[in-house]
Each structure stands twice: as C-alpha cells, then as structure tokens.
Amino acid sequence: MDADDSRAPKGSLRKFLEHLSGAGKAIGVLTSGGDAQGMNAAVRAVVRMGIYVGAKVYFIYEGYQGMVDGGANIAEADWESVSSILQVGGTIIGSARCQAFRTREGRLKAACNLLQRGITNLCVIGGDGSLTGANLFRKEWSGLLEELARNGQIDKEAVQKYAYLNVVGMVGSIDNDFCGTDMTIGTDSALHRIIEVIDAIMTTAQSHQRTFVLEVMGRHCGYLALVSALACGADWVFLPESPPEQGWEEQMCVKLSENRARKKRLNIIIVAEGAIDTQNKHITSEKIKELVVTQLGYDTRVTILGHVQRGGTPSAFDRILASRMGVEAVIALLEATPDTPACVVSLNGNHAVRLPLMECVQMTQDVQKAMDERRFQDAVRLRGRSFAGNLNTYKRLAIKLPDDQIPKTNCNVAVINVGAPAAGMNAAVRSAVRVGIADGHRMLAIYDGFDGFAKGQIKEIGWTDVGGWTGQGGSILGTKRILPGKYLEEIATQMRAHSINALLIIGGFETCDRIKQSASGTKRRVFIIETMGGYCGYLANMGGLAAGADAAYIFEEPFDIRDLQSNVEHLTEKMKTTIQRGLVLRNESCSENYTTDFIYQLYSEEGKGVFDCRKNVLGHMQQGGAPSPFDRNFGTKISARAMEWITAKLKEARGRGKKFTTDDSVCVLGISKRNVIFQPVAELKQQTDFEHRIPKEQWWLKLRPLMKILAKYKASYDVSDSGQLEHVQPWSV
Numbered sequence: 027m028d029a030d031d032s033r034a035p036k037g038s039l040r041k042f043l044e045h046l047s048g049a050g051k052a053i054g055v056l057t058s059g060g061d062a063q064g065m066n067a068a069v070r071a072v073v074r075m076g077i078y079v080g081a082k083v084y085f086i087y088e089g090y091q092g093m094v095d096g097g098a099n100i101a102e103a104d105w106e107s108v109s110s111i112l113q114v115g116g117t118i119i120g121s122a123r124c125q126a127f128r129t130r131e132g133r134l135k136a137a138c139n140l141l142q143r144g145i146t147n148l149c150v151i152g153g154d155g156s157l158t159g160a161n162l163f164r165k166e167w168s169g170l171l172e173e174l175a176r177n178g179q180i181d182k183e184a185v186q187k188y189a190y191l192n193v194v195g196m197v198g199s200i201d202n203d204f205c206g207t208d209m210t211i212g213t214d215s216a217l218h219r220i221i222e223v224i225d226a227i228m229t230t231a232q233s234h235q236r237t238f239v240l241e242v243m244g245r246h247c248g249y250l251a252l253v254s255a256l257a258c259g260a261d262w263v264f265l266p267e268s269p270p271e272q273g274w275e276e277q278m279c280v281k282l283s284e285n286r287a288r289k290k291r292l293n294i295i296i297v298a299e300g301a302i303d304t305q306n307k308h309i310t311s312e313k314i315k316e317l318v319v320t321q322l323g324y325d326t327r328v329t330i331l332g333h334v335q336r337g338g339t340p341s342a343f344d345r346i347l348a349s350r351m352g353v354e355a356v357i358a359l360l361e362a363t364p365d366t367p368a369c370v371v372s373l374n375g376n377h378a379v380r381l382p383l384m385e386c387v388q389m390t391q392d393v394q395k396a397m398d399e400r401r402f403q404d405a406v407r408l409r410g411r412s413f414a415g416n417l418n419t420y421k422r423l424a425i426k427l428p429d430d431q432i433p434k435t436n437c438n439v440a441v442i443n444v445g446a447p448a449a450g451m452n453a454a455v456r457s458a459v460r461v462g463i464a465d466g467h468r469m470l471a472i473y474d475g476f477d478g479f480a481k482g483q484i485k486e487i488g489w490t491d492v493g494g495w496t497g498q499g500g501s502i503l504g505t506k507r508i509l510p511g512k513y514l515e516e517i518a519t520q521m522r523a524h525s526i527n528a529l530l531i532i533g534g535f536e537t538c539d540r541i542k543q544s545a546s547g548t549k550r551r552v553f554i555i556e557t558m559g560g561y562c563g564y565l566a567n568m569g570g571l572a573a574g575a576d577a578a579y580i581f582e583e584p585f586d587i588r589d590l591q592s593n594v595e596h597l598t599e600k601m602k603t604t605i606q607r608g609l610v611l612r613n614e615s616c617s618e619n620y621t622t623d624f625i626y627q628l629y630s631e632e633g634k635g636v637f638d639c640r641k642n643v644l645g646h647m648q649q650g651g652a653p654s655p656f657d658r659n660f661g662t663k664i665s666a667r668a669m670e671w672i673t674a675k676l677k678e679a680r681g682r683g684k685k686f687t688t689d690d691s692v693c694v695l696g697i698s699k700r701n702v703i704f705q706p707v708a709e710l711k712q713q714t715d716f717e718h719r720i721p722k723e724q725w726w727l728k729l730r731p732l733m734k735i736l737a738k739y740k741a742s743y744d745v746s747d748s749g750q751l752e753h754v755q756p757w758s759v
Contacts, residue, residue: 048081058152062212064344071352096139203247206386207372244298264301444533450657480513552608561718
C-alpha cells in the first residue's frame, strides 16, 4: 500500500481540492432517530474525510437535542476521536427524540449554537423524520439568522458570513423503509441478526416437529421480513405492503399440513410487526399461533426478535456502505452552493448517488398513503424494483403449483457446481431447481462437478429435494476444481444419454464467501492477516475497508520494499499516539517474495519498542460456515434470473429441431455497474486475465484510495465521477 500519491490516478482528490477545499468550513455531524449498525462507520468517514480536506468537524451529541442544548453537546472532533469505532454498533455520539426542535423556538436555539462555532454544513444520519427536520431547518435558516440579529445574539456581519446552511443526509434505518435507496445503513446487519436466530431455531428441528412464528421489525415496511423469508426459505411471510389474499388462513394451514405430510420437521412463518390484511387490520404473531394451534394442533412457538435486530457489530457490507456514503456526503457539502437543495446520499444499483432529499421523503410518505388507502400494488411499486423483485422471487420459490397446472416443456435442464466451494451455492441450486420446475422443465442434478458429470452421476431432483438448502454451507451436490477439458467426450455422451437441453453451471474461478477479522487489546499490537483469493485482491481490499485496516497488499497494485518501509514508518508513528491496534492485510498471491512471513518479520523488527506483532493465515475457514444473508439472497435471485434466461432460450429453439450453440447461448450472469447482464463467454475472453484468473479491469480498485484516506495516508482519490461511486449491491438483483 502506497504511503504517497506518486502512482495516483489523474483527477486526484488533491487536484479536486484546488477548487473545493474545506479550509475555513465547519461541518457538524449528528445521528438522530433509532440507532442502526453502521452509524459509527458513517460518523468516522465524515470526520476523517472532513479533516482530510481541511475542514473542522464537530460532533453534535444526542441528535437534535444536543443541537438545541448546545454547550458541551457540540464538540470538535479530531482524527483519534473516531479510532476503533468502525466495528461498534449503535452510535457513539448518541441519538435522542427532541420535541424542542419541532418548535421554531428550539430551532432558533439550535441555529445560535451552531453559529457560535461557525457550523454551516450539516451531515444528518437518521430516518425520514430526522431528514425532514433538517430540511425545514435549512429552509428557515436565513429567517432564524435575522431573528437572532434582531435579538442582539449575533451581528450583521455574522448574518452575511453564515448566510446559508448546507444539509446532506444519510439514511440510517434497519427497516430499509426510505424510498430512493436500495439499502439503508443498518439493514444488512439487522438481516444478519435475524438469520442467526432463524438458523439457531432450525437446529431444533432435529428433535421436535414444530412451527415457529418469528416477528421481525418493520412497522411500516416489510423489507426485513421479506428478505429474511427469502434467505431462509420460510413457508409463509406477512408484510404491510402485500397483505395475504382473502382466505389466507385456510391456504396457510393447507401448506403447513402438506409440509408435515412430506415429513418436513420444521415450519417457519415470518411476520413483520406492521403486517396487515387487505382490510388494514393488524395480523399479529399471536393470532397466527392461535390459528395454527386451533386448526392443526401443531406445537407452535412465537419468537419476537425486537431490539436484538439493532444490536451487535455492523456487518462488513454496512461498514463499507456507511464509509463510502460518509465520504460522499463530505464531497457533496464541499460542492454545495446557496441554490443547492438538501440531498440524501443513496444507493442505486451499483452506485452511490445524490438525490433531492424531499423528493425521497415524499415517495416514502406516498407508500404509507397507498397502504392506508389499500392500494397495495401501488405500495409495492413505490418501494422500488428491488422490493418488487424480492416479492416475486419469494412467491415463485415458496409456493408450488399443482403438477396439472404447470405446462410441460419436455426440456431437461441440469445443474452443476464447479470450482471451490462457496457459501450460497446451495441457495443457488435450490432456486434453479424450483424455478425450473415452475417453468415446466425436468431438473437434473449433477454430483461432484465435471468429474461426476463424466461418470454419469446424474439424477432427477424435485421441488422437495432442495427444501432447507438455503442456509447450508458448502456444496450439497459436491464440487471439484477439475476442468472439463479431458472429459469432453464422456460429458457429451452423458448429455446425449440424459437428453440435456441446457446446463446451469454455478461456480467460477476461485470464489470465497467473506472475511471477518477483529483485533483489539490493551497492548499496542499489529495483526498481519493473510486472506484467500488467489491473484484477486478483492477480499483483502474490501476486508481492509470494512475493518479499518492500515494497509492491504494486493496483486493488482504492485508494491516494493520502499512501500513496505513507508507503511511501517507510518504505522509506527500512529502507534506512538493513542492508537492501540494496527491491522495489515495481505492477499495470498500478491507477491512471490514479499510473503506473509516476510511482512510479519519486517513489521516486528521495525516496530520494536512501539508495538508487537501477531500473524494469522485465515485459509479455508473463509469458505466454511453458513452463508450470510447477502450470499443466500444473491445466490437465490441470480440463479432464478439464470433459469428465466434458460427458459427463454429454450422457447426460442422450440420447434426448430436440433440447434447448435451460438456465441450468445453460452453466457456468464453477473452484475456490471447498475445492471444484471448475461455476457457471452466469447466476449469475456477479451476481458479476462486467464493466467491469473481475474478480470483485466476490477471495479473495486477505485476504492483503494478511500481506505488509505481513512487510514490517514497521504493518498489521492479519483472523484471525477463523485456521486457515482461503484458498489456491488446484492439486494437489487
């Protein structure tokens, strides 16, 4: 990792700051409303980016209440103020409901307190109510200043100097209930808590036949309920936006009894706390339990997750999302003019974008209005493409139509896992099998990769065969790294013998699930961590951004002994202050000579008397364990999309007899910027470094400078497309 910007790309932050310096500006950052995991990561990013560009940054403690009360509640932050908070849940600067700020008198006090410190830039992290309050404050700002001047609390020069207030919002809400963004800060972490509970409950199915009713948060938004139902393969889900049809009581009981008849030992029903029926009457978890017990006599338990969903450490996704949004918020404040409306930093597909705050607030309020007026289809549409797609996918995978209602295609579609095992593979297979059956195909499972394919380890797989696969780690079908080259004749023979019309391959080059690493202690200590990934540095880079690493060495960015020495000196200086912990990541194949042992010994020797070192090679533990909500849903939804594509291709070929494959009949499905695309393999050959098994261009390399900036390096950052920062967003597939 470079300690300078000698190899920085053109359009660097330093050049950018020649026109938009933060010098002489003051930024206030506050968190308001309900807390959400990842808020601290956002606060950290605002503070460090603000200081980096030369601005003063102030904590506003206890939300708007602290702004109204002033005094010690508004305190200047320095670089060390936000050290070691990246992994902390909640918000270190506090959040409180504030009735006083709802009054003009309260907002007058708040304005006076901000002016005492020259704060005319506000970064607000909260829900729609918090952001609406900030927008009102901005609109009233000039009038508040004039009133303060009339009262003799400020002079006329101050009125002119601080004439306008800039406001940028970030949405912190575990419910994901804000329109205009695919994900809000805290949602992914809340999903992790929910899935952990569901996985724990599912283990009791080994000894008991039970029905579990889980109530999750979502008073006005069913996102958590819907996505967790998708991630665990729940039997039924209740949402505010999409109430069950008339007669749902009987339909649900029939489905549960059918499950029991198929020897399924566990039924899962997920209920959003704001679930309603088509008459806007509340559907409670207790009501559902009573129905199941009365109608079916099943042993039924209710679990209300409550505030446990807000607790715990933020997920890697939330840390990265919040960090990038915090940086973008500071850039937005620097670019703001007196005519710039208040904006909110949102996530749209693969991009962080700025949207007019009040337009998003209005859309959010329109959803509630649609539900109140029982226009539920409009409510789903207003939630956005991602929500509607999730709902459609859940319905397709959860409810099997009777066989006589499914038109048969007489096509055989096979599913195979190849390459290294990756969490989420089983969810993808389940999705492919069920979507394929729903489309009328006969589905075949190929066991043990291409090796098993050549040996004829193929058999039909049905709807119920893949029940419960979503949360299983590894590959139930089995997978091997063996390539098909030497087996082509045998595989062709098997394809003819089983009349395979289409093949869905789930795998790739080297694939991994996730990296989790935390390090803390009372001693000054540096941890050297080796991650997997072959020649691809994604895990090391993104893991470093999520964990607040001081350096991350990757193959894609060459480094030499001078870079290593600069990093050691930089970290040594940091550790001499209040910093207690250092973290250095190394991608396993980043360098043939600068091995993990070499880097460990270098840091150990150069850090003598300041810090000691520990090293850890994470290895295959990164491929183990149950899949995260990200992987379950990504595997489920992208596999469903793949089967839809296969079905469309088979329909095109129907009635034409034999048809040889063309370039566009062999594709790889993936996300490119904002879109899910099917890219012909022939095209991918031009974009792939086959020697190192990585793409020639990697989108995430644009985030390298961000990690350096937040680690206090003299880095540079390409902001030529500010507001368009790329980010893989799984839920929008």
